[in-house]
Amino acid sequence: MKFKTRKPADMITVPGRIYPDEAARERLISFMRRFQAAKRTAYQALRRGKEPEEIVKDLYRKFFPNARWCQWALEDAKATCDAQKEQVRMHVSDLEAKIEKSEEKLKRTKNKLHRQGILARLSLLRARLEYWKGFLERDEVPPAVFGGKKNLLLLQEGKLSKEKWRELRSNAFYSVGQANQKGLEGQYGNANTEIVYDEATDSFRLNIYIPPEPGDKSGRLRQDEDWVSVPLEVPARYRPLLLKYLVEGRAYTVRVVRKAGRFDCFTSFSLQDEAEVDRTSPMAGMDLNPDVVAVTVVLPDGNFKVSRCFWCHDLVHASHEKREWIAGNLAKEVADWLESLGVKQVALEELSFAQDHDTNRAFNRITHNFCKKLLFNRIVVALRKRGIAVFTVPAHFTSLIGFFKYSETYGLNTHQAAALVVARRALGFKEKVPKALVQKLLGRSPMEGWTKSMLWGRLSGMFKATRKKVSRYFNAKALTWRRPCSGSVPCSPS
Numbered sequence: 257m258k259f260k261t262r263k264p265a266d267m268i269t270v271p272g273r274i275y276p277d278e279a280a281r282e283r284l285i286s287f288m289r290r291f292q293a294a295k296r297t298a299y300q301a302l303r304r305g306k307e308p309e310e311i312v313k314d315l316y317r318k319f320f321p322n323a324r325w326c327q328w329a330l331e332d333a334k335a336t337c338d339a340q341k342e343q344v345r346m347h348v349s350d351l352e353a354k355i356e357k358s359e360e361k362l363k364r365t366k367n368k369l370h371r372q373g374i375l376a377r378l379s380l381l382r383a384r385l386e387y388w389k390g391f392l393e394r395d396e397v398p399p400a401v402f403g404g405k406k407n408l409l410l411l412q413e414g415k416l417s418k419e420k421w422r423e424l425r426s427n428a429f430y431s432v433g434q435a436n437q438k439g440l441e442g443q444y445g446n447a448n449t450e451i452v453y454d455e456a457t458d459s460f461r462l463n464i465y466i467p468p469e470p471g472d473k474s475g476r477l478r479q480d481e482d483w484v485s486v487p488l489e490v491p492a493r494y495r496p497l498l499l500k501y502l503v504e505g506r507a508y509t510v511r512v513v514r515k516a517g518r519f520d521c522f523t524s525f526s527l528q529d530e531a532e533v534d535r536t537s538p539m540a541g542m543d544l545n546p547d548v549v550a551v552t553v554v555l556p557d558g559n560f561k562v563s564r565c566f567w568c569h570d571l572v573h574a575s576h577e578k579r580e581w582i583a584g585n586l587a588k589e590v591a592d593w594l595e596s597l598g599v600k601q602v603a604l605e606e607l608s609f610a611q612d613h614d615t616n617r618a619f620n621r622i623t624h625n626f627c628k629k630l631l632f633n634r635i636v637v638a639l640r641k642r643g644i645a646v647f648t649v650p651a652h653f654t655s656l657i658g659f660f661k662y663s664e665t666y667g668l669n670t671h672q673a674a675a676l677v678v679a680r681r682a683l684g685f686k687e688k689v690p691k692a693l694v695q696k697l698l699g700r701s702p703m704e705g706w707t708k709s710m711l712w713g714r715l716s717g718m719f720k721a722t723r724k725k726v727s728r729y730f731n732a733k734a735l736t737w738r739r740p741c742s743g744s745v746p747c748s749p750s
Contacts, residue, residue, distance in 0.1 A: 261603065261647040261682050266529050268637050270494045272521040274462050274486040274512065281519075283484055287466045288514060289426035291329055294319040296402055296425075298333035303397045322467035324448055325431075332430045337397050344391045344398060351385040427514040433507035433525070439463050440483050444505035451488065451508070451523065453499055460488040460498070462510070462521060488521060497641070501525055527637075531645035533601065533682060540594055540602045541679025542635070543654070543671045546572045546627050549590060549635070550671035553599060554679035560662070562597070563672045566590055571627050579630060587634035595642050602639055603682030605651035607632055649681045656716050657687045689715070 276284055294315045301311045308330060315326040355378060362374045391398050401408050403425040410416035431449040439450025440463045450463040464484045490498055501508065508525040533539075536556050543550040552563040566589060571582050594602065607629055636646050658673025668676065677687065 261533055261649055262606070263529065264604070264632075264636050264646055264648050266526045266640070267524050268497075268527050268640070270490060270498050270523045270525075272460075272488050272490045272494075272523065274488050274519045274521050276484070276486040276519060280484045280486055283466055284464070284486075284512070284519065285426075285514065287464075288429050288512075289422075290319050291325070291429040292402070292426045294326065294329040295332050295336075298330045299336055299400065299402075302333055302337050303399075318470060320467040321470060322448075322465075325467060328430055328432050331432060336400055340397050340400055344388055347388040348385065348392065351381055351388065355381050355385065423514070429512055431510045433509050435505065435507040439465070440480075440485075443502065445502065445508045446510060449510040449512075451498070451502060451510070453502055460490055462486050462488040462512075464512075486519075498523065527640045529640050529645055531601070533647060533684070535683055537600055538598075539679040539683050540599045541675040541677070541682065542590075542602065542604045543675040543678065544605065544628050544631050544635075545671060548671055549586065549631065550669070550675045551590060551594070552668070552672050552675035552679060553594075553597060554676060554683065556683070558680050558683060558685045560666045560668075560676060563666075563668055563675065564593065565669070565672065568631075571631075579627065583627075583630045583634045584638075586631065587638040590635055591638035591642050591644070594639070594644060599644065601645045601647065601682075603647045603649055603678050604632065604635070605654065605678055606648045647682050649678055651678075653716055654678055654681075656719070660690065660715075661687065 297318070298311050298315060301314070311330055312323065312326045315329055316323060319329075320326065358374055358378050358381065362371060362378070365371050365374060388398075390396075403421060407416055407421065407424055411418070411421045431446060433446035435444060437447035438444045439447055439452075441450065441452050443450050443452050445451070448465040452461050452463060453459075454461065462485070464486070465478065466482055466484055468482065506525060508523055511522045511524070513520045513522070538553050538555055538561060540551055540553045547567065547569050549566040549568065550563070551566065553561040555561050566586055568582060568586050571579060571586075574582060639646050654674040654677045655670055658668070658675075658677045659670055661673075662668060662676050663670065663673040666673075666676070680687070
């Protein structure tokens with residue numbers, strides 16, 4: 257199997273906040289209400305299979321006579337549809353894994369009470385699987401609750417007011433940028449939500465075009481009174497990056513969200529990481545785990561240079577806000593270390609939503625893919641901000657190969673050895689199976705046509721089968737390829 261390097265999504269989001277006066281505030285809230293109503297209408301039309309061109313015409317007639325805002329409401333609805341479809345596939349995959357795990361536990365469980373609990377869990381999981389599989393079989397998009405399902409339940413229980421519910425359903429608008437379009441003051445990048453830098457006051461402001469009501473026949477011509485200008489506050493660490501981007505006149509996307517009485521503004525644009533793999537320079541590989549990020553730097557000839565583990569034990573147990581903070585700080589620490597070594601390219605494993613589920617909720621929380629995806633996104637952005645190119649490679653058998661080929665040779669633990677394999681794979685090196693291991697595995701030389709990937713897959717399958725058998729009598733988590741950290745290689749951030 258030939259492994260190809262790819263590029264992860266190349267976007268960065270700059271957080272900010274706008275401060276409208278009372279008049280501007282009322283106009284923005286009214287426009288958010290219109291935009292969200294248009295988005296919900298577009299979403300339901302997409303679920304019915306209506307053509308995008310027809311949807312835009314309907315939005316133009318019902319909500320705002322501006323083709324751009326109609327198109328962007330449709331794009332926002334499409335993004336919700338795609339997220340719902342991905343959620344269905346993820347639910348089906350997760351539920352199938354949970355059912356398989358529960359059936360295995362049922363086979364080796366003798367206690368009558370425990371069996372009743374597992375059978376009840378299996379019944380619930382199968383009902384959920386049948387529900388989500390129905391959407392795949394019918395090729396349908398599941399319904400979405402705009403405003404949040406939990407908030408809808410609170411509303412039905414009388415614990416949430418109707419005013420708060422309406423606010424949750426009409427609290428944002430979204431504008432896609434175009435490099436060849438300019439706004440009110442001639443700044444290129446976004447025609448309807450223009451960010452302008454004022455040199456005199458060293459500050460930013462956001463100009464927002466609010467189209468007239470659908471019944472207004474003058475809606476096709478923009479008037480100065482249709483624009484709302486509000487001060488925009490950007491954190492100091494993002495100001496140089498945003499200013500550089502505005503000077504270049506490239507496209508940017510703006511999303512304004514109203515929450516707890518404040519207006520947050522998120523500006524997204526591409527960092528344009530278009531670099532190709534340089535096989536004459538060192539490559540760093542990363543192995544992301546819920547509790548540790550292992551980084552190994554490899555020389556151009558594929559040999560080991562240096563490795564380090566960055567531990568994050570609190571990531572899986574912290575609250576949502578604290579997880580974001582921990583992931584951001586960890587990504588900064590990793591990027592700073594690589595920058596200090598002069599590394600200009602990094603490879604990571606491609607994200608996979610396959611999860612080894614258990615019936616233990618605490619274990620599921622630790623192994624859930626959310627933390628891995630959060631770390632992945634934070635690290636990619638931190639690296640690209642420092643001018644380091646980022647690539648992704650398939651994660652097939654990286655831990656297995658690292659353990660058998662490099663762990664003992666270089667005194668690395670499993671995660672560091674897997675990171676070494678990731679870096680070598682990005683540089684184009686292929687991993688041969690050691691002859692001694694082949695003899696142990698097959699008892700003979702491999703037949704003609706057997707590839708390296710097939711041999712590693714055979715070895716991986718043997719380990720999985722052994723773990724499955726041993727799990728009937730012992731803790732299967734203890735049976736894995738693991739090697740403690742060696743004193744010769746730094747395995748902690750200290």
